[in-house]
Amino acid sequence: MTLMIFLLLLFTAVPIALVLALTAMWYIGSSGNTVLFESYPQQLFGAIESYGLLAIPLFMLTGELMNEGGLTKRLIDLARILVGGFRGGLAYINLVANMMMAAIMGSAASQIAIMSRAMVPAMEKEGYDKSYSAAITAAGGLLSPIIPPSMLFVLFGVLAQVPIAEMFIAGIIPGLIMSLLFFLTISLMGMVHQYPKGEWPTRQQARHFLLMGIPAGCIPLVIIGGILTGLATPTESAAIASLGALLIGKYVYKDLHFSHLFSILKRTAINSGMVIMLIAAAGVFGWVIVFEQVPQNAAAWIAEQTSDPFVFLLMVIGILLLVGMVIDGIAALILVVPILLPIAQVQFGISPFQFGVVVCLTLVMGLLTPPVGAGLYIASSMTGAPPMRIFRSLLPFLAATLITLVLLSWQGGLVTMLL
Structure with missing residues (x-):
């Protein structure tokens, strides 16, 4: 009956946080167990009593300040120096700029929204198809869960009780591998469709872009450098990055005004509040799952299917691709980690870092796949391109x-390798 309540709420468009909280309440109420009932508030608040979770609103704030302060535009200009002259130059610029933004924002949805506004009109002006331009921008959002910092990595670190800094380090090489494959994809598509040849900036332009881009480029260096050297925790790095973005936007580029701060803080509070509420509700739901011994039952079933860690991870990828199509990535992560991580570690000897990177990257693909595909609709609303046309252009990147x-x-x- 509890499963029916969960599915009913899920498929009647009830917000996922309420789905999890109400399902847990239904289970506790129907069980008649007073101990469970009395523990509900404790589990609800206990799920968000983690210092690491403070990094989520701080990284969101950094992204908002960078966008309002003109740092995003300077990072795009900086990318022109590196790849602007290749055939399909703006496509490469889009990807490099997305890599830089992925090292700051950590949120695929926010990254897609910001970069769609910044890049798609410029690409369309130079003769690129609107759907293809939106697809590259949306594909860049796939880098956000594995190039540090990553909101999903922060959450996974809290759920799996592993160091968040080490999760960030674990994502560096996978992020570079995927970036390389994306570069090859753009190169092949550029040759097939004969996209316009880019232009290298003149020496004077390059000098200007470099000088103006260095302050903005310092933000990802501060975040990643602080974490890699151990000088700062991910939360402290996020706080320093927020302060840096504020000062650079206000006093270096002069695009940010203090009158903007209220709306920036309001958006950050609303967006991060939604995430934290979801985590709290999922904490109770995960507690119910463990109480019902779902992980143990799932482990027994999987053990009957395979004993090969590689095959197990392929099964996880297949399952999560389906889950990610209908459930938000953060909610799905909270649901699956308590069930699958113990199986991966105990039964198959898989490193939690390998498991975390695979799971987070798989789930973020759901952001760009129908029927839910929130990233598709974000890119569509920002650019005016039909969602399914964007999806077709996205297939090589997927x-x-x-x-x-x-x-x-x-x-x-x-x-x-780097741990």
């Missing part, structure tokens, strides 16, 4: 992402 997932499942050392 294929490259699947290749990356299979490679990471087969060779776990690619994830743990």
Whole structure:
């Protein structure tokens, strides 16, 4: 009956946080167990009593400040120096700028929204198809869960009780591999469709772009450098990055005004509040799942199917691709980690870092796949291109992402190499 309530709420468009909380309440009420009832508030608030979760609103704030302060535009100009002259130059610029933004924002949805406004009109003006331009921008959002910092990595670190800084380090090589595959995809599509040849900036323009881009480029260096050197925790790095984005936008580029701060803080509070509420509700739901011994039952079933860690991870990828199509990535992560991580570690000896990278990357693909595909609709609303046309243009990038997932499942050392 509890499962029926969960599915009914889920498929009647009830917000996922309420789905989880109400399902847990129904289970507790129907069980008649007073201990469970009395523990409900404790589990609800206990799920968000983690210092690491403070990084989520701080990274969201950094992204908002960068966009309002003109730092995003300077990062795009900086990318022109690196790849602007190749055939399909703006496509490469889009991807490099997305890599830089992925090292700051950590949120695929926010990244797609910001970069769609910044890049698609410019690409369309130079003769690129609108759907293809939106697809590249949306594909860049796939980099956000594995190029540190990553909101999903923060959440996974809290759920799996592993160091968030080490999760960030584990994502570096997978992020570079996927970026390389995306570059190859753009190169092949550029040759097939004969996209316009880009223009290298003049020496004077390059000098200007470099000087103006260095302050903005310092933000990802501060975040990643602080974490890699151990000088700052991910939360502290996010706080420093927020302060840096504020000062650079206000006093260096002079695009940010203090009158903007209220709306920036309001958007950050609303967006991060939704995420934290979801985590709290999922904490109770996960507690119910463990109480019902769902992980143990799932482990027994999987053990009957395979004993090969690689095959197990392929099964996880297949399941999560379906889950990600209908459930938000954060909600899905909260649901599956308590069930599948113990199986991966105990039964198959899989590193939690390898498992975390594979799961987070798989789930973020759901952001770009129908029927839910929130990222598709964000890109569509920002650009005016039909969602399904964007999806068709996205298919080569989704294929490259699947290749990356299979490679990471087969060779776990690619994830743990830098740890």
